Amino acid sequence: MSREEKVVCVTGASGYIAAWLVKLLLQRGYTVKATVRDTNDPKKTEHLFSLDGAKERLQLFKADLLEEGSFDSAVDECQGVFHTASPVILTASDPQSQLIDPAVKGTLNVLRSCAKVPSIKRVIVTSSMASVMYNKKPLTPDVVIDETWFSDPVACEELKQWYMLAKTLAEEAAWTSAKENGIDLVTINPGFVIGPLIQPTLTPSIEAFLAIINGTQVVSNGIYKFVDVRDVANAHIQAFEIPAASGRHCLVGGVTQHS
Numbered sequence: 001m002s003r004e005e006k007v008v009c010v011t012g013a014s015g016y017i018a019a020w021l022v023k024l025l026l027q028r029g030y031t032v033k034a035t036v037r038d039t040n041d042p043k044k045t046e047h048l049f050s051l052d053g054a055k056e057r058l059q060l061f062k063a064d065l066l067e068e069g070s071f072d073s074a075v076d077e078c079q080g081v082f083h084t085a086s087p088v089i090l091t092a093s094d095p096q097s098q099l100i101d102p103a104v105k106g107t108l109n110v111l112r113s114c115a116k117v118p119s120i121k122r123v124i125v126t127s128s129m130a131s132v133m134y135n136k137k138p139l140t141p142d143v144v145i146d147e148t149w150f151s152d153p154v155a156c157e158e159l160k161q162w163y164m165l166a167k168t169l170a171e172e173a174a175w176t177s178a179k180e181n182g183i184d185l186v187t188i189n190p191g192f193v194i195g196p197l198i199q200p201t202l203t204p205s206i207e208a209f210l211a212i213i214n215g216t217q218v219v220s221n222g223i224y225k226f227v228d229v230r231d232v233a234n235a236h237i238q239a240f241e242i243p244a245a246s247g248r249h250c251l252v253g254g255v256t257q258h259s
Helices: 016-027 042-049 095-115 153-158 162-181 204-213 229-241
Strands: 007-011 031-036 058-062 080-083 122-126 185-190 192-194 223-228 247-251 254-257
Touching: 007 016, 016 031, 016 042, 016 229, 031 042, 042 058, 080 095, 080 229, 095 122, 095 162, 122 162, 122 229, 153 162, 162 185, 185 229, 192 229, 223 229, 229 247
Parallel strands: 007 031, 007 080, 031 058, 080 122, 122 185, 185 247, 192 223
Antiparallel strands: 223 254
């Protein structure tokens, strides 16, 4: 594949995982078409344009998860699309509008845009362990959680785990849409992502991590599933570059239990 042909799109490019993904893609010689909600906000864009290769091979596009067709120009002429854009709000006052609609409708909008572009070989969706392990199954020490597990939306709703519900419904929608539109889809399901920041502002997940370190927050089930952000970004790229990659991929570097 020549450099001219190595064109990919990263949605939600100002985000924590996405910024690392853009950095590593540029390092590998890709041209990256990146979407952000506001192309005029320096907090969302300056850290991306300072990356090596960005001046030559990074293009920014304004796109809104809830606006159908707003990803059309960003995914046009791409070989691969990395859909990372999804709100991370751990305490939502209005879960439907803050979390569920952007996650589900956004995923469907991106996949609909992708379905119009014959050059796209594969779409990688950033899902989460949140859509894998919340299903009321007892998590005893002998239980092994793997890619065959799906979170139960009813259980998520009962437990008021809105972020888990949004990620579960979004991933379900992605698989359904991919099947209907003949899209080669791979999902990446990371645990609690930690590691260095590229962007200048703290993300909700890093704020939550700091709260855990400072002892002001404990996760609901006391099980921490950590994974390094650089490993997560690399996994996305491997999921695109390795032809045999398929299905779902749980990413957890280490598990610790809160006692």
